Amino acid sequence: MQQTLVILKPSCVERCLIGEVITRIQNRGIIITGLKMMQLDEKILREHYSHLVDKPFFPGLAASMMASPVVCMVLKGVDVIEVFRKMTGVTNGRKAEPGTLRGDFCMSGQANIIHASDSPENAEIEIARFFKPEEVFDYTPAYIKYLYGDDELKA
Ligand code: IDP
Ligand code: MG
Numbered sequence: 001m002q003q004t005l006v007i008l009k010p011s012c013v014e015r016c017l018i019g020e021v022i023t024r025i026q027n028r029g030i031i032i033t034g035l036k037m038m039q040l041d042e043k044i045l046r047e048h049y050s051h052l053v054d055k056p057f058f059p060g061l062a063a064s065m066m067a068s069p070v071v072c073m074v075l076k077g078v079d080v081i082e083v084f085r086k087m088t089g090v091t092n093g094r095k096a097e098p099g100t101l102r103g104d105f106c107m108s109g110q111a112n113i114i115h116a117s118d119s120p121e122n123a124e125i126e127i128a129r130f131f132k133p134e135e136v137f138d139y140t141p142a143y144i145k146y147l148y149g150d151d152e153l154k155a
Contacts, residue, residue, distance in 0.1 A: 003033065003136075004081045004117045005126035008071035010064060011111035018071055021101060021114065025075060029147045030084065034074030034127075034136040040065050047129060048115075061110055072130045078152055081116075081123055088116045 008018055025032065040048075045062045052058050075084060089100025093112045096103035106113045117123035127136065144153070 001076050001078060002080045002120065002123070003074050003076050003127060004084055004123045005115075005130060006073040006075055006084065006117075007115035007130070008073070009111070009113055009115060010066075010068040010070060011106065011108070012113040013068050013070060015105075015113075017105055017113060020105065024087065024101065025073075025084075028083070028087065029077065030080060031076040031141060031144075032073055033076045033138065034072070034131050036072055036131075036135065037069045038072050038130065039069050042066070044129065048126070057110065064110055074127055074131060074136050078148060078155065081118070081120060084116050085118060088114050 008021055012018060012021060022032070042062060045065055046053055049058065049061065052061065055061075077083060087101055089096030089102035091102075091112060092109035093102040093106035094109070096106075096112075098104060101114055102112050117126050
């Protein structure tokens with residue numbers, strides 16, 4: 001089953017929204033297979049945001065991502081990368097649809113509370129960047145048969 005890397009940013013942690021986000025993840029039927037707090041540093045952020053290091057806003061973005069510990073998670077589900085990106089909403093919180101996490105809980109294009117992997121290739125790279133293999137647990141909750149039809153589980 002597909003996995004994705006999620007970071008609850010300092011704008012989520014400092015605003016005491018960790019529980020709100022995790023509740024929505026679990027209510028949707030997405031399985032949490034890894035979860036920890038981390039203090040990010042410049043080195044990991046330059047790798048993680050390598051597509052943005054040359055942007056004028058990068059120093060401010062990096063500082064905002066180091067302002068407090070973050071919560072890193074690995075989430076598992078059928079098509080979970082696409083499902084969770086949709087739940088997250090577009091990058092700018094002011095433009096994100098109500099009902100999405102960004103659309104309900106933030107007002108910013110930078111302090112937008114969540115990172116979520118955007119493709120299978122990036123999810124694999126990002127999970128390996130933030131988690132050791134033994135920190136990701138390959139388990140199947142007993143309620144899985146109520147989450148999916150049999151055919152979806154075989155795919
Ligand atoms: P995404 O998080 O929706 O995938 P990306 O374009 O990959 O968006 O950008 C990564 C992060 O960089 C965003 O979530 C946001 O925190 C920050 N960011 C993106 N564009 C801007 C900007 O124009 N100003 C400030 N921060 C930005
Ligand atoms: Mg992105």
